[in-house]
Amino acid sequence: MNELFAATAVGSWKLIVSRLDERLGPLDEEQLQKQVAPGKNRLFYLLAHLTAVHDRMLPLLGIGERLHPELDDAYITNPDRTIADPLSASDLKKAWNDVNAAITSGVEKFSTEDWLKKHTAVSDEDFAKNPTRNRLALFLNRTNHASFHTGQMALIK
Amino acid sequence: MNELFAATAVGSWKLIVSRLDERLGPLDEEQLQKQVAPGKNRLFYLLAHLTAVHDRMLPLLGIGERLHPELDDAYITNPDRTIADPLSASDLKKAWNDVNAAITSGVEKFSTEDWLKKHTAVSDEDFAKNPTRNRLALFLNRTNHASFHTGQMALIK
Numbered sequence: 001m002n003e004l005f006a007a008t009a010v011g012s013w014k015l016i017v018s019r020l021d022e023r024l025g026p027l028d029e030e031q032l033q034k035q036v037a038p039g040k041n042r043l044f045y046l047l048a049h050l051t052a053v054h055d056r057m058l059p060l061l062g063i064g065e066r067l068h069p070e071l072d073d074a075y076i077t078n079p080d081r082t083i084a085d086p087l088s089a090s091d092l093k094k095a096w097n098d099v100n101a102a103i104t105s106g107v108e109k110f111s112t113e114d115w116l117k118k119h120t121a122v123s124d125e126d127f128a129k130n131p132t133r134n135r136l137a138l139f140l141n142r143t144n145h146a147s148f149h150t151g152q153m154a155l156i157k
Numbered sequence: 158m159n160e161l162f163a164a165t166a167v168g169s170w171k172l173i174v175s176r177l178d179e180r181l182g183p184l185d186e187e188q189l190q191k192q193v194a195p196g197k198n199r200l201f202y203l204l205a206h207l208t209a210v211h212d213r214m215l216p217l218l219g220i221g222e223r224l225h226p227e228l229d230d231a232y233i234t235n236p237d238r239t240i241a242d243p244l245s246a247s248d249l250k251k252a253w254n255d256v257n258a259a260i261t262s263g264v265e266k267f268s269t270e271d272w273l274k275k276h277t278a279v280s281d282e283d284f285a286k287n288p289t290r291n292r293l294a295l296f297l298n299r300t301n302h303a304s305f306h307t308g309q310m311a312l313i314k
Contacts (some may be wrong), residue, residue, distance in 0.1 A: 004273055005162045008289045012297040037194035037312050116161055132165045140169040140297070147301040148308035155194050155309065 002112040009115075009136060010107055013143045017100050020050070020150055029089040036152045043156065044089065045080040046149045051096045052076050054103060057142055060119050061135050063106030068095050107139065115139075159269040166272075166293060167264055170300045174257050177207070177307055186246040193309045200313065201246065202237040203306045208253045209233050211260060214299055217276045218292050220263030225252050264296065272296075 024032070024047055032044040041049075052071035058064050074083040087095070118127035119138040127133055181189070181204055189201040198206075209228035215221050231240040244252070275284035276295040284290055 002159065002162070004288060004291070005159070005269075005293065008291060008293045009166070009297065011289045011294060012301065015298075016301055037197075040194075040312055112162075131161060132168045134161070134165060136162065136165045137168060140166065140300075141172075143297075144169065144173055144301060144304040147304035148311070151305035151308035152312065154305070155197055155312075 006107075006110060006112065006115055006136075009139060010104070013107075013139065014104065016143050016146050016150065017104075020047075020146065020153075021097075023150070023153060025093065027089075032089050032092075034156055036155050041080045041152070043153055044085060044092065045075060046153060047096060048075040048085070048087075048092055050146055050149060051092065051099055053142065053145060055095075055099045057103055057138070058099070058106070060121055060138055061103070061106065062114075062117070062120065063103065067099055067102060071095070110135070163264075163267060163269065163272055163293075166296060167261070170264075170296065171261065173300050173303050173307065174261075177204075177303065177310075178254075180307070180310060182250065184246075189246050189249075191313055193312050198237045198309070200310055201242060201249065202232060203310060204253060205232040205242070205244075205249055207303055207306055208249065208256055210299065210302060212252075212256045214260055214295070215256070215263070217278055217295055218260070218263065219271075219274070219277065220260065224256055224259060228252070267292070 024043065027043065032047065033042055035042050036046070048071055051068065052075045055066050055068045055071065058066055070086065074086055085092075115136045116131070116134045118124070118131075118133060119135050121138070122133045181200065184200065189204070190199055192199050193203070205228055208225065209232045212223050212225045212228065215223055227243065231243055242249075272293045273288070273291045275281070275288075275290060276292050278295075279290045
């Protein structure tokens with residue numbers, strides 16, 4: 001029962017990540033420079049933003065160390081087009097794939113108890129008050145966050 | 158344990174719905190006519206689309222009969238601006254709130270067994286092959302779908 005609950009949540013994550021892979025995988029450097037709407041974020045920025053946010057999940061979920069902390073400055077701290085892209089499209093795609101593979105592999109090893117542990121961004125006090133602030137909540141939240149930006153990317157035909 | 162898993166998933170749904178409420182609740186009829194980007198869907202269309210899709214969740218999750226099947230033609234079957242809006246902004250907001258309240262109330266009564274039952278759009282054969290095609294999967298999928306369109310709406314400041 002518990003295993004099926006967790007497997008369903010992981011299935012939802014995999015589906016969202018695979019849709020992004022299908023959408024962005026075939027695009028080249030130039031195509032990734034397109035903005036999702038006039039004056040809005042580029043596809044490149046959004047993919048790098050998601051890579052950085054997913055990379056942060058590794059310590060938050062207790063899976064391991066970050067793989068690409070160097071992305072935060074350009075893609076989390078600062079808005080698009082303020083800092084020159086520090087990596088190529090092919091390096092970005094590799095980072096995206098590596099980070100997601102590490103998360104998927106990590107959560108597939110979680111026991112039910114692991115899923116219900118607090119994530120590391122919540123204090124002990126807050127977690128005692130609200131035990132739904134667990135790793136599953138963070139995982140679902142980030143899946144929704146990826147969907148949020150996928151919706152923006154989908155505005156480009 | 159099981160209750161906490163389900164409560165976490167419901168918490169994720171409530172968070173996404175409440176963010177949409179905060180974003181769209183204060184907007185009037187005219188503001189809801191804005192397109193999320195040039196030539197793209199209006200906020201009104203997207204809110205009605207989400208209302209219709211969520212309304213369909215009621216029978217799919219075995220909660221009950223649909224409340225607003227009349228929205229499908231204008232907001233699921235057809236793209237934006239092909240059919241005149243059959244309802245006012247205030248009626249749409251009421252429908253949106255009523256549908257989400259019915260779903261939230263319904264899923265909060267689910268037992269673990271209920272969550273893991275197949276949803277009604279899957280055949281018995283397919284469900285036997287893949288038991289993650291359950292009500293929880295549909296519920297997470299629709300939460301992601303709402304996030305997808307929320308990302309588009311967020312392009313309007």
